[in-house]
Amino acid sequence: MLLNSISLTHFRSFPKSHFDFDGQTIAISGLNGSGKTNLLEAIYLLASAKSFRADVEEEMIQETQEVGHVKGKLYSHDHEKKEIEIVLTRGQVGGEKVSRKKFYVNGVSKQVTNFVGNLKAVIFGPWDLDLITGSPGLRRRYLDSVLIQTDREYHRALISYEKGLRQRNKLLEDIREKGASRHQLIFWNKLLIKNGNYLTNKREEFLSFLNLFKPFLNWQLSFLSRYDRSSISETRLQQYSQEEVAAGVTLVGPHRDNVEFFLERDDHNIDLSKFSSRGEQRLGVLWLKLSELEFLASSQESRPDRPVLLLDDIFSELDHRHRELVITTIGKQQTFITGADDHLFPNFNSKIQLIRL
Ligand SMILES: Nc1ncnc2c1ncn2[C@@H]1O[C@H](COP(=O)(O)OP(=O)(O)O)[C@@H](O)[C@H]1O
Ligand SMILES: [Mg+2]
Secondary structure, X not given: OEEEEEEEEEEOOEEEEEEEOXXXXXXXXXXXXXXXXXXXXXXXXXXXXXXXXXXXXXXXXXXXOOEEEEEEEEEOOOOOEEEEEEEEEOOEEOOEEOOOEEEEEOOEEEOHHHHOOOOOEEEEOHHHHXXXXXXXXXXXXXXXXXXXXXXXXXHHHXXXXXXXXXXXXXXXXXXXXXXXXXXXXXXXXXXXXXXXXXXXXXXHHHHHHHHHOOOXXXXXXXXXXXXXXXXXXXXXXHHOHHHHHHHOOOXXXXXXXXXXXXXXXXXXXXXXXXXXXXXXXXXHHHHHHHHHHHHHHHOOOOOOOOOEEEEEOOHHHOOXXXXXXXXXXXXXXXXXXXXXXXXXXXXXXXOEEEEEO
């Protein structure tokens, strides 16, 4: 998979910019605040239809503007060309209500589930340490961002599950507050069980893949993930039915999942979030990201198109050995690397394109 060019209009700090990418490796340099992360965010947006950092997605639209555009030209392994575009709004244009996000492939409007997956991408930056140390919600969101790119059905199930969850929670509240009938729960239970189990199974598949992936060959370092799943079934829902009405929220299901990461040792495994050094945590994230890259590359639909790799300011934080490991990986697919200064980029053997912001 190659991203040939990207055009940004009123996206973050870019009023109107166009970038052509002619190389396999693209180094982007610029001072702090020059827009390096913004540019990678735009590329990742084309892949996942979401910002990897903004909770409020309209923050991606340039200040004072109503509409932002990101358009990318893709070139796939089988010489297929595609133009994909996202249009962002704040929900209103010229006083009229419009959708916040619209998706186009070759100029034709698409649903989000048919948009995601055209471009596959892995993004890796200093914030990813939060995947180890942060809340379970971050890790769930991470799993989703990977799996929606490889599996359209996962994306559909996720959207349906999240909608159903909101409805079911509302109903639980109505049962508690207004004495609404429990009968309607049957419908939502079925919907959540069906979609929830799909999500759980796919999350399980990805996490099992991680556990088999050992990028640090011969380095006596290996990591493990443990899936702490909250299964959803009739029996489990039955079991929690009293508490759920009292709480007014659904207490079991993949929205309550967690994942833990461990550093493998001969006699015992060390919980990365609690008992390991910052350096070990960084390597844990590196393992996670390299595994994710191979997972996306090996997924049925994308073969033989490898995902694009987006590396934001990561070299300063790695020791030379792990820099080498990343550098070896860089040549395998189109890779975008940012750094504050040209001399911070590692020495590559391959030809690189330098973009100065
Ligand atoms: N919605 C927005 N509108 C205008 N400018 C923005 C918006 N969001 C972020 N910026 C600006 O983008 C800059 C940060 O860009 P960033 O890509 O993070 O820089 P860096 O090169 O350090 O990675 C800041 O100056 C910030 O004010
Ligand atoms: Mg940055």
